[in-house]
Amino acid sequence: MPELLSESSPVARKLHRCGTCTGVIEAGQRYVRASLVHDGRVYDWVTCQACDDDAVTNRVCLWAHSWDEGATPEMAHEWATEAVIHGSQIDQRVAKDFLERWGTYPRITVTAG
Numbered sequence: 755m756p757e758l759l760s761e762s763s764p765v766a767r768k769l770h771r772c773g774t775c776t777g778v779i780e781a782g783q784r785y786v787r788a789s790l791v792h793d794g795r796v797y798d799w800v801t802c803q804a805c806d807d808d809a810v811t812n813r814v815c816l817w818a819h820s821w822d823e824g825a826t827p828e829m830a831h832e833w834a835t836e837a838v839i840h841g842s843q844i845d846q847r848v849a850k851d852f853l854e855r856w857g858t859y860p861r862i863t864v865t866a867g
């Protein structure tokens with residue numbers, strides 16, 4: 755299971771991509787950066803504020819019983835496509851918002867500076 759080393763919520767200075775919904779995090783937006791260690795490897799996990807507020811990772815892990823592995827974007831997308839139809843009222847709302855963010859990143863044009 756990934757172990758959390760530290761977590762911060764900085765303001766983006768450049769474009770980032772959310773590791774959960776793959777949506778864009780634009781410069782100036784607040785996001786969540788977690789430093790994790792898993793299998794002896796230390797890495798940063800970047801999440802948009804919306805995914806953090808909605809606890810998307812927790813919902814996906816609960817649904818997939820994947821507390822040991824965490825939640826990949828593919829798993830999260832699978833959860834959302836199911837939850838948007840069959841989920842509880844709150845899950846449907848969270849999943850709908852998630853799917854609206856999903857895949858927004860490639861459509862954004864990155865400008866220098």
Ligand SMILES: [Zn+2]
Pocket residue numbers: 772773774775776777801802803804805806855
């Ligand atoms: Zn996100």
